[in-house]
Amino acid sequence: xxxxVDSNFxxxxxxxxxxxxxxxxxxxxxxxxxxxxxxSSKLSTLFQNMEIVASFPQQILIxxxxxxxxxxxxxxxxxxxxxxxxxxxxxxxxxxxxLERAKxxxxxxxxxxEDLSFKAKxxxxxxxxxxxxxxxxxxxxxxxxxxxxxxxxxxxPPYNRSTRDDIYSLVxxxxxxxxxxxxxxxxxxxxxxxxxxxxxxxxxxxxxVMLLLTINLINGNEKFTNEExxxxxxxxxxxxxxxxxxxxxxxxxGNALKQYERAMSLLPALIEGN
Numbered sequence: 001x002x003x004x005v006d007s008n009f010x011x012x013x014x015x016x017x018x019x020x021x022x023x024x025x026x027x028x029x030x031x032x033x034x035x036x037x038x039x040s041s042k043l044s045t046l047f048q049n050m051e052i053v054a055s056f057p058q059q060i061l062i063x064x065x066x067x068x069x070x071x072x073x074x075x076x077x078x079x080x081x082x083x084x085x086x087x088x089x090x091x092x093x094x095x096x097x098x099l100e101r102a103k104x105x106x107x108x109x110x111x112x113x114e115d116l117s118f119k120a121k122x123x124x125x126x127x128x129x130x131x132x133x134x135x136x137x138x139x140x141x142x143x144x145x146x147x148x149x150x151x152x153x154x155x156x157p158p159y160n161r162s163t164r165d166d167i168y169s170l171v172x173x174x175x176x177x178x179x180x181x182x183x184x185x186x187x188x189x190x191x192x193x194x195x196x197x198x199x200x201x202x203x204x205x206x207x208x209v210m211l212l213l214t215i216n217l218i219n220g221n222e223k224f225t226n227e228e229x230x231x232x233x234x235x236x237x238x239x240x241x242x243x244x245x246x247x248x249x250x251x252x253x254g255n256a257l258k259q260y261e262r263a264m265s266l267l268p269a270l271i272e273g274n
Contacts, residue, residue: 001022001024001025001026001247001248002025002026002061002080002246002247003018003025003026003243003246003247003248003249003250004029004030004239004242004243004248004249005027005028005029005033005053005249005250005251006239006249006250006251006252006253006256007032007036007037007049008251008252009250009252010033010037010050010052010053011048011049011051011052012052012250012252015027015052015053015250016052016055018250019052019053019055019056019059020056025059026059026061027053027056027059027060027250028061028063028242028246029053029061029062029063030066030238030239031063031064031065031066032066032235032238032239033049034046034116034120035120035123035124036120036124036235037049037050037120038113038116038117038119038120038121039120039121039123039124043102043110043114043117046099046117047099047103050099054096057092057093057096058093060092061084061089062084062085062088062089062092063083063084063085064083064084064085066202069083069202069242070201070202070203072201072202073192073197074192074196074197074198074199074202074204075193075197075200076196076197076200079200079245080245080246083245098112099113127231128227128228128230130234131227131230131233131234132227132230134210134234135210135213135230135233135234137174138170138210138211139214139218141170141173141174141177142170142214142215142218143218145170149163149166153167153215159265159266159269164266164269167208167211167266167270168270170211171204171207171208171211174210175203175204175207196271199267199270199271200271205241205244205245205263205267206237206238206241208263208266208267208270209237209241209244209259209263210234210237212259212262213233213236213237213240216255216258216259217233236253236255236256236259237259239251239256240256240259240263241263243260244260244263244264248260
């Protein structure tokens with residue numbers, strides 16, 4: 001099985017159990033795995049977070065960045081393959097060795113990690129505004145449905161046909177309005193040849209997950225003022241979106257897992273249009 005690993009799961013004994021149980025089990029790491037680790041207050045966090053996966057270098061898949069994923073077509077064949085960064089995956093063992101050298105005595109590797117840490121902290125800080133813009137815009141779209149139709153979101157899954165149609169329309173509105181990924185960086189979408197190919201694009205799935213997370217915040221009567229929490233929701237959306245292309249996700253975040261389950265329950269019907 002190939003499972004996305006949330007940052008909060010990197011030190012979990014369950015991750016070691018997952019990898020040691022079967023050599024065909026793969027831990028799939030996104031760019032936000034390293035960004036969150038590098039963006040912490042100390043580099044020791046990165047070293048500690050990498051300890052388990054460093055013990056299984058042949059069972060680690062490194063994904064391309066969100067920017068690259070958002071540009072990819074959604075044709076069903078090769079969906080996972082197109083998301084994997086073959087070069088970084090192949091060289092993961094060298095990355096582990098570089099971490100060990102940096103941890104042991106500094107040198108150029110430590111300086112390189114310090115530079116990456118600064119960039120990661122900057123990116124996480126910039127995400128505060130991007131998250132607030134995206135989630136507030138999504139909140140506005142959902143609020144236009146009215147209380148009765150919003151209530152139907154609370155009752156799912158399973159979702160009835162009308163609710164699924166509402167969700168599909170809202171996702172289209174988010175994409176066309178530049179919400180979700182496009183609020184951070186406008187990216188071209190390759191023209192899909194079918195509804196299935198459209199639903200299989202990263203931007204569609206990311207917008208869907210952002211919508212589900214926003215609905216969850218509305219259901220929880222959130223005030224949408226805590227920028228730290230909104231940013232974390234945007235990071236969660238990234239992990240959950242990538243997980244929809246693989247065999248699930250390993251996470252200690254119950255809310256993220258719930259949104260993954262909701263997204264997966266919707267995708268087949270959204271593809272078929274029924």
